[in-house]
Amino acid sequence: MEMKTILVVEDEREIARMVQAYLMREGYRVEVAFDGDEGWVRFKTLQPDLVILDLMLPGMHGLEVARRIRQGSPTPIIMLTARAEEADRVAGLEMGADDYVAKPFSLRELAARVRAVLRRTEGGPTPEVIHAGPLTVDLAAREARLEGELVDLTPTEFDLLAHLARYPGRVFTRRELLEALQERSYATLPRTVDSHVKNLRRKLEPDPDKPTFILTVHGVGYKFRPAHEEG
Ligand code: CA
Numbered sequence: 001m002e003m004k005t006i007l008v009v010e011d012e013r014e015i016a017r018m019v020q021a022y023l024m025r026e027g028y029r030v031e032v033a034f035d036g037d038e039g040w041v042r043f044k045t046l047q048p049d050l051v052i053l054d055l056m057l058p059g060m061h062g063l064e065v066a067r068r069i070r071q072g073s074p075t076p077i078i079m080l081t082a083r084a085e086e087a088d089r090v091a092g093l094e095m096g097a098d099d100y101v102a103k104p105f106s107l108r109e110l111a112a113r114v115r116a117v118l119r120r121t122e123g124g125p126t127p128e129v130i131h132a133g134p135l136t137v138d139l140a141a142r143e144a145r146l147e148g149e150l151v152d153l154t155p156t157e158f159d160l161l162a163h164l165a166r167y168p169g170r171v172f173t174r175r176e177l178l179e180a181l182q183e184r185s186y187a188t189l190p191r192t193v194d195s196h197v198k199n200l201r202r203k204l205e206p207d208p209d210k211p212t213f214i215l216t217v218h219g220v221g222y223k224f225r226p227a228h229e230e231g
Helices: 013-025 036-046 061-073 087-094 107-121 155-165 174-181 191-206
Strands: 005-009 030-031 049-053 076-083 101-103 129-130 134-138 143-146 212-217 221-224
Touching: 005 013, 005 036, 013 030, 013 107, 030 036, 030 174, 030 212, 036 049, 036 061, 049 107, 061 076, 061 087, 076 087, 076 107, 087 101, 087 155, 087 174, 101 107, 129 155, 155 174, 155 191, 155 221, 174 191, 174 221, 191 212
Parallel strands: 005 030, 005 049, 049 076, 076 101
Antiparallel strands: 129 134, 134 143, 212 221
């Protein structure tokens, strides 16, 4: 398999070096930049397969780096954010970042996210039928089945489920989900998404209070359960 290149943009040198060493042991080629401007320049010359991007950077802000990357390429971005940067986290996801990891994070967790995002972004076209344990979502037939039994969903509920299930593990903000639904619904309040999710859980989950398919990401939005958390 061809070696993947990862660019780490992080001004805290110790963190940057630790991430670099860990991911190199995992078999990636890893380059480091210590501020936003350097990060943007390195991105253009390196053309990495994935970027790990701290948001609070000297020079160009991480959000601006993300915006520039996204303007010209679909290269996956994992943001590093501090706990207090919830608004930035949402802004980053809306700017097109694929995932985020909140500091302090474990290197193992970060490496797992890297693998998941790379798997997702090179997975090719979405299969027509998505399987998640007992749940199958048939995109062409617009049907969801639990243990083979058809689940009675409204068109909006189906669209929401399908949108999330296409990208297991990817975090979506309420606004992104709302936009995905907009062809069908005139709702404009991000909180509308919550009531659809509530209905979906009632229909899909044995215990709606302990959801296993559509997971809440606190302060941000929702994600479909990652593929590696099967069962
Ligand atoms: Ca920083």
